[in-house]
Amino acid sequence: MPKNKKPAGGRPAKNFEPRYGAKTSYQDRKRRPGESSAGKPGSKSAGHRGHRAESTDTSPKRRWTAQEKVGRDEARGIRTHSRDDRPVRSYDDRPRRDDRPARPFDDRPRRDDRPARSFDDRPRRDDRPARSFDDRPRRDDRPARSFDDRPRRDDRPARSHDDRPRRDAGDRGARDARAPRLDRVNRDDRRSFGDARPSYRGDDRRSPSSDRGARSYDRPARSSDDRPPRDSTDRPARSFDDRPRRDSNDRPARSYDDRPRRDDRPRQEGRPRRTDAPNRSDWNAPTRTAAREAQVDVVHERLQAEAVQAGEVENVTFGDLGLGENIVRTLADLGAQHPFPIQAATIPSILDGKDVLARGRTGSGKTIAFGAPLVESVLRSQSGGRREFGRAPRALIMAPTRELALQIDRTIQPIARSVGLFTTQIYGGVPQGRQVGALKKGVDIIIGTPGRIEDLLNQGKLDLSQIRIAVLDEADHMCELGFLEPVQRILRHTADGSQKLLFSATLDREVASLVDEFLVAPAVYEVAGEDQESGTIEHRVLVIDHRDKAEILTSLVDRDAKTLVFARTRAYAEMLAEEFDDAGIRALALHGDLNQAKRTRNLERLTSGRVNVLVATDVAARGIHVDDIDLVVQADPPDEYKTYLHRSGRTGRAGREGTVVTLITRQRRRRMTEMLERAEIDAPFDEVRPGDRVIEALRQAR
DNA sequence: AAAAAAT
Numbered sequence: 001m002p003k004n005k006k007p008a009g010g011r012p013a014k015n016f017e018p019r020y021g022a023k024t025s026y027q028d029r030k031r032r033p034g035e036s037s038a039g040k041p042g043s044k045s046a047g048h049r050g051h052r053a054e055s056t057d058t059s060p061k062r063r064w065t066a067q068e069k070v071g072r073d074e075a076r077g078i079r080t081h082s083r084d085d086r087p088v089r090s091y092d093d094r095p096r097r098d099d100r101p102a103r104p105f106d107d108r109p110r111r112d113d114r115p116a117r118s119f120d121d122r123p124r125r126d127d128r129p130a131r132s133f134d135d136r137p138r139r140d141d142r143p144a145r146s147f148d149d150r151p152r153r154d155d156r157p158a159r160s161h162d163d164r165p166r167r168d169a170g171d172r173g174a175r176d177a178r179a180p181r182l183d184r185v186n187r188d189d190r191r192s193f194g195d196a197r198p199s200y201r202g203d204d205r206r207s208p209s210s211d212r213g214a215r216s217y218d219r220p221a222r223s224s225d226d227r228p229p230r231d232s233t234d235r236p237a238r239s240f241d242d243r244p245r246r247d248s249n250d251r252p253a254r255s256y257d258d259r260p261r262r263d264d265r266p267r268q269e270g271r272p273r274r275t276d277a278p279n280r281s282d283w284n285a286p287t288r289t290a291a292r293e294a295q296v297d298v299v300h301e302r303l304q305a306e307a308v309q310a311g312e313v314e315n316v317t318f319g320d321l322g323l324g325e326n327i328v329r330t331l332a333d334l335g336a337q338h339p340f341p342i343q344a345a346t347i348p349s350i351l352d353g354k355d356v357l358a359r360g361r362t363g364s365g366k367t368i369a370f371g372a373p374l375v376e377s378v379l380r381s382q383s384g385g386r387r388e389f390g391r392a393p394r395a396l397i398m399a400p401t402r403e404l405a406l407q408i409d410r411t412i413q414p415i416a417r418s419v420g421l422f423t424t425q426i427y428g429g430v431p432q433g434r435q436v437g438a439l440k441k442g443v444d445i446i447i448g449t450p451g452r453i454e455d456l457l458n459q460g461k462l463d464l465s466q467i468r469i470a471v472l473d474e475a476d477h478m479c480e481l482g483f484l485e486p487v488q489r490i491l492r493h494t495a496d497g498s499q500k501l502l503f504s505a506t507l508d509r510e511v512a513s514l515v516d517e518f519l520v521a522p523a524v525y526e527v528a529g530e531d532q533e534s535g536t537i538e539h540r541v542l543v544i545d546h547r548d549k550a551e552i553l554t555s556l557v558d559r560d561a562k563t564l565v566f567a568r569t570r571a572y573a574e575m576l577a578e579e580f581d582d583a584g585i586r587a588l589a590l591h592g593d594l595n596q597a598k599r600t601r602n603l604e605r606l607t608s609g610r611v612n613v614l615v616a617t618d619v620a621a622r623g624i625h626v627d628d629i630d631l632v633v634q635a636d637p638p639d640e641y642k643t644y645l646h647r648s649g650r651t652g653r654a655g656r657e658g659t660v661v662t663l664i665t666r667q668r669r670r671r672m673t674e675m676l677e678r679a680e681i682d683a684p685f686d687e688v689r690p691g692d693r694v695i696e697a698l699r700q701a702r
Numbered sequence: 703a704a705a706a707a708a709t
Contacts, residue, residue, distance in 0.1 A: 400705065428707050451706040458707095482705070569703060592705060618704055639703085 300476075300508035306345070306525050321347040323376050330418040331372060334411065340365035345525040346501075347373045350469075355500045355519040357475075359507040359526040361535070362649020363625070366503045370397075370471050371412040374501070377469055378444050379419045387420065391442040392466035396494065399473045400483060402427040402449055402596060403603055404623040408473060409447040416445055426462070428452040429596030436461045450478075450486040457493060467494035474622045475502035476510045476642070484513065491518055505649060506642045532645075532681045537652035538659045539683035540698065541672060546665050551690040553635055554583045556661060557613050559699040562606060562629045565615040566647050568636035576635060577615040587613035590620050621646045625653060631698070634662040637671075641678035648681075661698055 318328045318339055331337075339347065342360030349356050350373035360366050378394045397412070399405040405427045413423045424438040426448030435452070439462060446453070446462075456462035470491055472478045478487050491500070491514070500519050502511055507526075515522060544552055557563050557580055567573035570591035580587035588602040588611050599619075606614040607626045614620070615635075621643055629651045638644045644662075651658025662683075664672050669685065676683055686694050 402706085432707095449706055451708090453707095455707045477705090480705095486706075621704095 300510045304524060306523065316344050318343075318347070318372065321373075322351045323347065323372055324379070324419065326418040327372055327376055327415055330415050331368065334368075334414060336365070336368055340369070341527040342366060342525065343369040343372070345527070346370065349523045349525075350374065350499070350501060351376060353377075353499055355522040357502045357507060357511070357515070357519070357522045357524040359504060361527070361530045362505045362646065363653030363655075364505070364527065364530070365654075366473070366505070367408055367411045370473075370501050370503055371408070372415055374445070374469050374471060375412065375415045375419060375421060377499075378416075378421055381468060382444070387442070389442050390440060391444070392463040393424075393439070393443050393446045394466050395445040395469040395471070396453075396464065396467045396490075397445065397447040397471040397473065398450055398453065398478065398487065398490070399447070400449065400477050400622060401619050401624075402429055403590075403599065403619065404473065405448050406600065407623065407625060412445065412447065421445060423447055426453050426456060428455070429599075432456065432461075439463075450483060450490060454486050454490055457490065464490070464493040465495055467498050469499045469501065470494050471501040471503065472514070473503050475504045475514070476506050476508055477504065477622060479511050479514055488514070488517065506645055532679065535652060536655055536657045537648055538657070539648065539676075539681050540659065540661045540694075541676075541683050541685040542661060542663050542688045542694070543666055543669060543685055544663055544688055548690050549635070549663060550579055552663065552688065552695060553633065554580060554585065555690065555695050556631075556633050556699055557587070558583070558585050559612070559631070561612065561631065562609070562626065563613050563631045563633060564606070564620065564626070564629045564650050565613065565633045565635055566621065566638070567615055567617060570617050572636065573615045573617050577613075580613055580615070585613055586611045587615055590614055590616035592617065592619055618643060618647070620650065624650060626650065627653070629653075630656075630658050632658065632660045634660070637662050637664050637668060638675070641675050644675060644679050644681070659698060 316339060318331055318336070319325070321339060321344060323331075336343075340360075342358060342364050346356055346358050346369045350370065356370075358366065358369060360369065374395050374397070381394065397405075397408055399408055405425055409423055409425050416423050421444040422438075422442070423445040424435060424443040424447075426435050426439075426446050428449060428451045432452065432455070436456065439446075439456070453462065457464060472487065477483065497520075500514075500522075502514065502519070502522075504511075542552065553565070553576065557565060565573075565576060565587075567576055570593045573589045573591045574593070577587045577589035588605055590599055590602050592599075594602070602611075602614065603620070603624070603626075605611045606629075609628075618638075621638075623646075632648055632651045634644075634647060638647060648658075648660040651660065660683075662672070672685075688694050
């Protein structure tokens with residue numbers, strides 16, 4: 001095991017014990033040994049007192065696009081905080097580039113609070129050359145690893161601030177590319193979210209019928225709590241599995257168990273679930289096969305949805321869908337010239353005030369599908385008291401990870417700004433001062449994660465009583481254990497009758513608990529023909545010997561294009577990043593043991609191309625969009641098919657091609673096969689040893 | 703196991 005390969009100075013991988021000192025980040029530690037920050041140029045001079053000489057040089061930039069501005073804004077936010085609120089925090093993490101305070105958008109309230117000083121002022125930080133990156137020529141951005149003797153680094157000197165630019169460009173490009181695919185929506189039938197019920201037993205999906213039973217959901221809330229006990233029994237459901245199989249227990253976890261309903265609500269029984277949905281047979285599939293393996297992973301009943309025919313939305317424009325001019329223009333700036341199918345389907349309904357459930361595969365444009373109409377609705381609803389100081393927010397968007405919340409804001413903020421509305425991010429890991437300050441001044445849309453939102457809510461610093469539209473991105477995930485309850489508590493604080501929108505690439509009946517309590521007659525949409533086969537991702541499974549794992553991973557990752565590696569634990573993600581680094585392949589990690597600034601920065605480095613390899617835990621599995629990832633490597637196979645779908649969805653976005661490679665050992669073959677069945681993915685399995693041709697073929701960028 | 707608040 002490569003773990004100890006580090007030379008003397010290096011500490012063995014095990015050392016990194018994350019948590020204690022949250023602030024101590026792995027990198028910080030590493031850095032110490034060799035290079036003292038002292039040596040680094042940037043740190044001091046420029047660093048102190050807001051000296052931003054360096055940054056200046058970066059300025060020669062071209063004008064910022066809306067997205068870039070937002071990006072800086074958010075980055076600034078993080079840094080800012082650090083300074084203000086917690087002066088000391090190790091925050092160190094150097095502010096990435098954004099440092100460029102770009103003041104342009106001062107519009108935003110927040111910044112004023114902190115006058116100019118740049119974060120450089122931040123005291124300590126010695127270790128890190130601080131701010132560096134960006135501007136500074138300084139070499140390694142990742143000082144960290146330095147002592148490792150690793151040679152590499154130099155290679156990338158080149159980087160320059162390029163980073164941000166590209167992304168937009170890319171985005172756009174991407175979108176344009178796919179644009180063609182969409183076009184008219186064909187909403188034929190709208191099926192109801194339908195009955196939950198029994199379905200679990202796969203067979204009974206009987207009556208297709210009428211679709212709309214519509215709302216079954218209206219039923220007053222059945223709170224989840226109520227029905228506790230029974231489930232087990234009642235849910236004979238999975239019985240079909242008769243296979244008691246092992247893991248039976250594992251699944252308990254799944255929240256769905258908690259999901260009450262189902263039996264209790266007899267009514268539904270009759271509910272027609274239409275099985276014959278056009279094109280896609282089920283939302284998530286393979287119920288029958290699933291049954292067999294339901295051990296770890298459960299395939300929930302599919303939702304009845306109105307299928308949007310991708311090919312038919314041709315000629316439809318965002319304007320036709322009901323969005324105003326400024327918004328349409330901003331969307332175009334963001335690269336969205338024409339609506340994608342999922343967008344064409346949901347926008348009218350959302351503007352219509354309906355509760356909406358939507359499933360669109362990864363990279364299909366869900367953020368704009370709910371974001372644009374949300375902004376339009378808020379705008380229409382506030383015609384009068386706009387910009388009132390201290391106004392309470394009218395729309396809320398929640399996501400499962402901070403990075404995703406940040407990314408969503410990056411897309412929505414420009415849209416909101418274009419019509420004079422303000423957004424603010426409310427997520428943990430950063431001082432709350434700035435967030436609270438923004439709320440005090442008054443914002444219209446808040447985007448964040450459950451923890452901090454609930455925290456501010458309980459502190460009385462966040463008033464959700466005026467929330468008229470609440471969105472749950474990755475809704476099914478938000479219904480899992482650990483997320484469901486906070487989410488429910490938060491939603492209960494929103495205005496009565498507020499509109500609810502649930503989106504996810506794997507939306508299924510797991511969201512029933514929320515639907516039952518919060519949605520009324522929801523419209524359900526999905527895009528016809530969006531099955532895995534129609535995708536642009538190639539899936540491969542490499543069956544290897546455990547002892548060859550590190551070597552094979554290293555060779556897979558040793559390539560020029562962007563590669564995202566998933567590991568099951570934070571420690572392993574960290575270890576892999578170090579191993580790659582030691583092998584001369586620049587790599588960064590992304591997981592919950594890193595402080596938020598580092599998380600944000602490391603992800604940004606992949607996005608900007610400063611680093612090509614990012615090793616992450618499932619924190620990066622859902623929603624994160626990085627343009628050019630053409631290879632996703634699962635160092636550890638996921639336990640659930642949904643996780644597989646989301647992880648692999650980090651590539652092949654917007655119609656591009658991508659490859660997903662999953663490493664497993666022989667004994668995992670069967671489980672892997674079963675999981676792929678649930679995911680409805682066909683992937684060849686190859687027994688591989690280091691140096692095999694297959695590996696070489698896979699690392700070739702596509 | 704991970705994520706999500708912070709202390």
